[in-house]
Amino acid sequence: MTAEKYEYPALASQEDMDAHDVPFVHRxxxxxxxxxxxxxxxxxxxxxxxxxxxxxxxQYFTLKDRLAAHK
Structure with a gap:
């Protein structure tokens, strides 16, 4: 079984996150x-x-990466 390669999207700007009221935990x-x-x-x-x-x-792939970093 091969691992799926996920391409993370470009980071949102601080102004975009503020304009759309993105919660701190999701930044x-x-x-x-x-x-x-x-x-x-x-x-x-x-x-x-x-x-x-x-x-x-x-979110799923971010969690997988975090867990793999702590092995």
Whole structure:
């Protein structure tokens, strides 16, 4: 079984995170997908599953990397 290689998104700027009220605990590699999810929710649509899944995928790989660093 081969490990999936995940390409982290570009880091969001401090101004973007402040403008979208990103919580402090989420101001990491995954802030950009979270901002995209917030933008989707702001449009008032209920079709935000793709952006939400991308955020959680980023969180999953971030957790895997942190756990692998502590082995």
């Amino acid at each position: 990491d590699h995954c802030a950009a997908p979270l901002i995209e999810y917030y933008k989707c929710l702001d449009k008032g649509t209920s079709f935000c599953a793709k952006t939400k899944d991308e955020f959680f995928k980023c």
